[in-house]
Amino acid sequence: MYRYIGNKTKLLPHILKRVRELIGDTGVVADIMAGTGSVALELKKKNYTVIASDVMTYSYHHLVTNLQLSEYPKFKGVMDLIGESQDDIPYFKVLDYLNSISPEKGFFFREFSPDGFPLNGTPPRKYFTSENAEKIDAIRVCINEWIQTKRINDKEASLLKHTLIMAVNEIANISGTYGYFLSTFKNNSTNKIWLKPVEIEPYNSKGHTVMHGFAEDLAGLITADLCYIDPPYMKRQYAANYHILETIARGDFPDAIGKSGLRDWWDQHSKLCTKTKGLQSFEKIMYEMCCNKFLVSYSEDGLFSLNQLEDCFSKFGEVTIQQIDYNRFKSNDSKLPSKLKEYLISVER
Ligand SMILES: C[S@@+](CC[C@H](N)C(=O)[O-])C[C@H]1O[C@@H](n2cnc3c(N)ncnc32)[C@H](O)[C@@H]1O
Known part of the structure; x- marks a missing residue:
């Protein structure tokens, strides 16, 4: 497995279940901080039409490979x-x-x-x-x-x-x-x-879109039935x-x-890794995107408390929080405990 901070491979069943509960079996799903592309690929396999993006260039190449090739x-x-x-x-x-x-x-x-x-x-x-x-x-x-x-x-x-x-x-x-x-x-x-x-997954590769850039800048260009947001949780850029x-x-x-x-790397510095600007980024994305449902992954040891996120998201719709116990991503020498609570927060306008 790709060792990438916040890789959601292990949480895929929970995320997919929640997506299905929110929009059913078909529709357009945006994954705007897509990293390795693990969630985007799973959405493609389940027959959703995917719009995926990330600020990092390597992610762009992972996404093109995962979403736009079927052979x-x-x-x-x-x-x-x-x-x-x-x-x-x-x-x-x-x-x-x-x-x-x-x-x-x-x-x-x-x-x-x-x-x-x-x-x-x-x-x-x-x-x-x-x-x-x-x-x-x-x-x-x-x-x-x-x-x-x-x-x-x-x-x-x-x-x-x-x-x-x-x-x-x-x-x-x-x-x-x-x-x-x-x-x-x-x-x-x-x-x-x-x-x-x-x-290469031999699934339908037509109709998926891959973009490259800050989610805050791309949000206004995207129309989707649901937007999955998997932001950085910590200060680590x-x-x-x-x-x-x-x-x-x-x-x-x-x-x-x-x-x-x-x-x-200043041109790819993420505001979501800062306490001062992170919530404004969420607001800009939710305000500008043509989308009625958002699903946000977050972690118990993230920069923002659950209350802060709830206050921020409730300006845009009804907030529901699901909690999942999870094994933490750890560097080999990390002293952090291995169990962690992950949240799936949905916002419905
Ligand atoms: C938690 S990781 C996503 C992991 C992904 N779901 C996976 O399974 O691999 C967060 C991602 O957000 C990206 N990112 C951070 N700030 C961003 C921003 N403002 N706009 C777009 N992408 C951003 C990072 O480059 C990183 O790939």
Whole structure:
């Protein structure tokens, strides 16, 4: 499973049950802070039409892959490189090609590996072994070149970036998030990075919309029967904690700042992670979206109390709160208790 703060894979049955109670078996559901896309994908499988978005670019690629593909794309533009054959699935051959590409000492090697030499003069970072960082560099350069020369289309590019991110998650030397690296190489981080085919759900991929941006800005563009909101609960900003995935998703070469090598993430800073502006964000979304029903996930240890949320949401309709006992997302070294109450808060205009 994708280790992502707030990933709702384990809560899916509760969320889907509540969606069905609120709007029945069909309709348009917006998932406007969709992260890994776990909820959006499940909604698609259950035959809802989904509008999904998030402020992070990596999420955009996960969402395109999960929602807008129902089979592997054909990769016609790289056939001359991977070899044409009736029997093989082109996506698998593309992955064979990328898995056997010659390593390159590039940006990831320089900034994120122990044999690197960060441009800002800080000691080498240990997010990846040097071998894996060189491999990531070569794959990134190749994907970028295929995009620039139009050898692959947008959906093929999203699928490859999604696949690379899933492979990187398997071998990153981190404790849960990318906020910092571990001082010694642990767990699976010494394994060789390997791109594995991701599964594509053969469900209807027509009619779903993927957007990219702040929910506060997109809300006015969306019309839906129900809007699911799964906001950040804490002060921890996703842009800082998943900076490396964002760099893979964007395919760029940003300045790596400070000891931990974060990219400048201010353009993706979320107001929902602040006590001063978070409630205004909820209000803007509920006020501007053309939608009569909202379903909000929240957690007992979130920035806002249940009373604060209820006061805020009750301006827009009748509020109902459901409580679910849940196993908390924990970084490996976390001392927090493992049980947690999660809330599903519905608002009906
Ligand atoms: C709790 S996670 C969502 C997890 C998701 N439901 C899943 O199962 O993977 C919260 C998400 O909200 C996004 N986010 C934070 N502030 C946002 C904003 N103002 N607009 C859009 N997305 C935002 C983060 O990037 C993150 O992916």
